[in-house]
Amino acid sequence: MASRKPQTPARKSWWRTGSAWKRIALWTLIAGVGVGLIAMVALLTAVYSTRSSLPSYDELKSSPNGQMVRVHAADSTVLVSLGPSYGEWIKYDQIPQVMKDAIIAVEDRRFESHWGVDPLGLARAVRTGIANRGTGRRLQGASTITQQVARTIFLSNKYDFGRKMREAVLALAMERKFSKDQILELYLNKVYFGGGAYGIDAASRKFFGHPASSLSLAEAAVIAGLVKAPSHYSPTADAEAAVSRASVVLGVMAETGKISQATAAATDPRTVKLAPEPRQNSVRYFTDWALPQLETLIDETEAPLEVWTTLDLGMQRAADEAIRKNAPGDAQGALVSLDRDGAVRAMVGGKDYVASIYNRATQAVRQPGSAFKLFVYLSALEAGHKVDDIVVDEPVTINGWSPRNNSGRNSGQITIRTAFTYSINTIAAKLGQEVGFGTVADMARRFGITTPINTQPAMVLGTSNVRLIDMTRAFASVGQKGVAVTPYGITRVTANGNVIYQHEVDTSHVLVAPYVAAQMTDLLQTAVATGTGRAAQIGRPVAGKTGTTSSNKDGWFIGFSSGLTTGVWMGRDDAKVVPGLQGGTAPARAFAAFMTKAVAKRPVEQFETQVTLPEWQLEPEDNAYYTAPDNGMFVDADGNPLSEERQPRSDDSEEGAQGDEQLDQDWIDRMTGNRPPAPQPDPGRAPPPRDAARQPPQDRAPPRENPEGF
Structure with missing residues (x-):
């Protein structure tokens, strides 16, 4: 019987014996390859489909870029025409080699080798973006020259993932259809270089006064440096920044071998001679503030635009003159005026x-001094205080901080009206402590203060930096009986005759009850009639407040009359001392000079409450009290009072020279309205009886006006 061979067991495949994770990895690899192939096919399809639909090169050369914008004043007068400025089209072989080398070196050093999208540049940008995550900065450095051409011609500057994908597809398609020389020629003739200049010829003529065909190496470096941030590096706006950026461009050119290190070292961008700028006037401060808002108001990016604004040319001329004539010689000044609806x-x-395009009305942040007390008293009034409530001016210490009055004295029992009229610091501190410093900060934010506000006790004297336009907005909201006023500059925009934007005023936001706003207005008009703001009188009812910071570094006056609210700031950009500068002097005079003309054709508007003199009006021998200067509560950066010898003298001020001027009700009536004069007390008789709590002891001098500020 034949023997049977033993059967060998069947070999199991790797697939059956492999672990589960190996199978998952294999399927993942297969799926990934499949998805990649599908994506590649989709990308190639999109690229070649886009390539077939691209315009011809001649069509691209003639296609417009940028928008023409005409800006009108409130009376339809054209303020300025803005938009693209085009020079002559410079052909590739006529473009100076230094210009081509500079732009490639700084914008896309692998331009000659990539296919329209640079994977290495993209990877570098992604790595930088990961490092900067959480900072809010955009992904930068990933766009090639070809992508920038695609964006300039076909897309908007809106930053999102979809736009970046379309930009990449267009760039790949353009590289399939046009040569590198053609793409670079398009780029250098179409990219934006700032100041309204599109293309190197327009930029060369604007900045250097000659055609681009004769650009030097230093000039080419300046122009190449503009692409990254045209407004920041513009040589006409910031010559130092332009020179610094041009030096970076020269260094990159040497690094990439476009020029030698010796040539880079021998080229000095500071030797570049700039063409003189055409003369501009103060209207540009307004247009520079208003026009960037178009980006959020409308979506139209191609059609020519007609923009109607709120600017009143007569008022603008008056404002310009008021600042020029009243700001101290070594100081700057700013003014903003809002109509009752925020215009x-x-x-x-x-x-x-x-000389300086820096807009101190909207960009500068400075300490407001006692102008900030508006929010302290609004908080106190909302909490239930009345303007005639009795408060006690006495030494006070809050968390180690002891504010002092300029007189060095305390006046005991006075009214809130008196405390506000003469800017008594101890009362502001006590009211702030009573309602809560956080409550005061919240009130400031409620009224439109957008800058950070500290809640240390000294904040009641204006230690937090603010913007003039924000403070003016707050006062305007008080003048509108507590209804929020939002500043705006553009009323409507049309494109091809069609209205594409129309401003609508929102009066639905009530910030405080009308009675609170009315009481605040009562205090503000008293401060102008008899207190720190007397220089702001214009022969009709005015409500306002002065502000002065330590050592006379900043002077403010903000007030309203006849539906118009105006804020004035003066000081040095470097925050150095301006001798004699106080809110009640030059700023108040500038306010009066402007408002006298601005409201001349408006009807006189009375406030809900008549001017009421503070209680001290019955002591005629104390008239000097009314004329003490408004020069600030002097404290250091931490809110601690400066020593007396470190504080500036107040007896040399212009207001101090007015101590002999008699204040009486007739004068108040002439300056503020038509109310019949109150009966004057007989000099030979005792003053009429008053509430004993409100009458100061006979041996005590009445309080002098306190220095304001921080």
């Missing part, structure tokens, strides 16, 4: 727009 009627950001 900006005048805006001056400095003495000379040509």
Whole structure:
């Protein structure tokens, strides 16, 4: 019987014997390859489909880029025409080699080798973006020259993932259809270089006064440096930044071998001679503030635009003159004026727009001094205080901080009206402590203060930096009986005759009850009639407040009359002392000079309450009290009072020279309205009886006006 061979067991495949994770990994690999192939096919399809639909090169050369924008004043007068400025089209072989080398070195050093999208540049940008995550900064450095051409011609500057994908597809398609030389020629003739200049020829003529065909190496470096941030690096806006950026461009050119290190070292961008800028006026402060808002108001990016604004040219001229004539010689000044609905009627950001385009009305943040007490007293009134409530002016210490009055004395029992009229610091501190410093900060934010507000006790004297336009907005909201006023500069926009934007005023936001706003207005008009703001009188009812910071570094006056609210700030950009500068002097005079003209054609508007003199009016021998300067509560950066010898003298101020001027009700009536004069007390008789709690002891001098500020 034949023997049977033993059967060998069947070999199991790797697939059956492999662990589960191996099978998962294999399927993942297969799926990934499949998805990648599908994506590649989709990308190639999109690229070649886009390539077939691209315009011809001649069509791209003639296609417009940028928008023409005409800006009108409130009376339809054209303020300025903005938009693209085009020079001559410079052909590739006529473009200076230094210009081509500079732009490639700084914008896309692998331009000659990539296919429209640079994977290495993208990876570097992604790595940088990961490092900067959480900072709010955009992904930068990933766009090639070809992508920038695609964006300039076909897309908007809106930043999102979909736009970046379309940009990449267009760039790949353009590289399939056009040569590198053609793409670079398009780029250098179409990219935006700032100042309204599109293309190197327009930029060269604007900044250097000659055609681009004769650009030097230093000039080419300046122009190449503009692409990253045209407004920031513009040589006409910031020559130092432009030179610094041009030096970076020269260094990159040497690094990439476009020029030698010796050539880079021998080229000095500071030797570049700039073409003189055409003269501008203060209207540009307003247009520079208003026009960027178009980006959020409308979506139209191609059609020519007609923009109607709120600016009143007569008021603007008056504002410009008021600042130029009243700001101290070594100081700057700013003014913004709002109508009752928030329309900006005048805006001056400095003495000379040509010398400085920095808008101090909307950009500068400075300490407001006692102008900030508006929010302290609003909080107190909302909490239930009345303007005639009795408060005690006495030494006070809050968390180690002891505010002092300028007189060095305390006046005991006085009214809230008296405390506000003469800016008594101890009362502001006590009211702030009573309602809560956080409550005061919340009130400031409620009324439109957008800058950070500290809640240390000294904040009641204005230690937090604010913007003039925000403070003016707050006062305007008080003038509108507590209804929020939002500044705006653009009323409507049309494109091809069609209205594409129309401003609508929102009066639905009530910030405080009308009675609170009315009481605050009562205090504000008293401060102008008899207190720190007397220089702001214009022969009709005015409500306002002065502000002065330590060592006379900042002077403010903000007030309203006849539906118009105007804020004035003066000081040095470097925050150095301006001798004699106080809110009640130059700023108040500038306010009066402007408002006298601005409201001349408006009817006189009385406030809900008549001017009521503070209680001290019955002591005629104390008239000097009314004329003490408004020069600030002097404390250091931490809110601690400065020593007396470190504080500036107040007896040399212009207001101090007014001590002999008699204040009486007739004068108040002439300046503020038509109310019949109150009976004057007989000099030979005792004053009429008053509440004993309100009458100061006979051996005590009445309180002098306190220095305001921080």
